[in-house]
Amino acid sequence: MKFNRHLRNKSGLHLILMVVSLITVAPYFWILSTSLKYRTEVFTPTPKWIPWPINIQNYLEVFQMAPFHLYLINTIIVVTGILAVQLVTITLAAYVFSRKNFWGKEFFFFLFLIQMMIPIHATFLPNFLTLKRFDLLNTRVAMMLPFFASGYGTFLLRQAFRQIPRALEDAAVIDGCGGLRFLWHVLVPLAKPTLIAFSIISIVSHWNDYLWPLIVTDTPDVRTLTIGLGMFVQQESGADWTLLMAATAFVTAPMLIFFLVFQKKFVQSFMLSGMKG
């Protein structure tokens, strides 16, 4: 009896989860399906989920119409550029916040916390004016600059550094390994999981940036994938859905493939991102 009830409970659970999962996955399946159809196959009275015959031509056509390979390279440059500088700034700041006691510590830490609360969406206008003054519009660096400091990353890493026992530091100092060398040889390797988590989150969020690159670029040479997609949509406003969905699928593909391959790492990283302060 008890076992039966258990089974019934579980089947209800799986039913709910399966229905919700299907509903969330369906939209993406629909992109792929549409992107592989012939133009005429789109206009069916009932949705045709499985495209047949399959048409890969759409993807080739998209590449002929807009330089998506260039957009991809630009995106990779921007995202890695941001991450590289971020890793330096957050590591140095997190180190002093977790290990040193100095005048103004609370004040400076407060500044880092506030920065978390003020997204680029709240400051894009003055930032645009600043970059214009320094003649940096329409460059890849312009797309990276506002993200070089990360209050959030600093906070996350400070938590990780604080959990590393102080005795290690004393031992290291006695062995003549202080300051930067201690940071590099002891703290950084021990905080690797947090650094990886932050990197994944940073890559995903800047891969998906739209507003800021939209504002500071207006030539294809420096545009990123998301901007390229937005432009493609305007250029293709005649609504050829097979082409639009092929472009959309291409733009989403890199992150989703990464996610599928490293699902566990991604999930752990995003879980860690909300861990207690």
Add this chain to the structure above:
Amino acid sequence: MRRTFRLTTYGYLFPGLFFMGIFTFIPVFMSAYLSLFKWNINNPEPHFTWFSNYIEVFKAPLFWLVLRNNLIYAFTTIPLSMSLALFLAILINQKMGWIRSLYRGSLFYPTMIPMVAAAMLWVWIFNPGLGIFNYYLGFLGFPKIEWLYDMRYALMGIIIMSIWKNFGYYMLIFLAGLQGIPSHYYEAAAIEGATGWKQFRYITFPMLAPATLFVFIVAIISSFQVFDQVFVMTQGGPGDRTNVLVFYIYQHAFRFWDLGMGSTLTTLFILGLLVAIWLVFRVIGRRVYYEV
């Protein structure tokens, strides 16, 4: 430990503070300063007008409509996506073996998709004639709706796609919180005779408080920075029914080139955001138990 005043310490802080100063803090003061100037197509040289921009903002009926739209968006997406996320996190946290990662992946993957691409996808799904949304709603007896082209439903369309895009991330944070609750709490509660709802009310809910606070803050910030989906799906229309704060600022700054007004709106936006977050911390933050 003794407080020190060593230059090297501040040297470590400098790179972060430098970029933060130039791209976050100076802009805050810069927009506050520029908000006191008339600076637009008609006045190419900025000239000082005290608070006239603010008066103009508050007098514009469109500003209040935009604010209303954004508040509707916030007050629907935040509770709906948070409760959906919490509910699914509790379900997924049950023992179920390998299939858990399949569910988790299929609920979380929208977080990986750029908002622009997701918006594009939903324009296609909401398409009045060919879209699958109307098709399947038809089964449930709904009439055909012109979603993004109808003043009454456009904002709802954007809300639906935003919930789809965001709840998976919140679910994951809740899941992390749930996994941090020691199972012996539940065992002890079961011995005392507390089951189901009572376990949720007196163990799960309070132990999840830090995760909930985090999700809440993230949700507030993201619901006031909504832009990408509006830009792609509706451009603020029809009839400004999907115009939201960031899009409104964008319009003033980069469509009308009214930089004074843009700065005024930016200043109000930052103030509003900080006050909202401060309120959340005041009201619920101090009830949250933290292990440091």
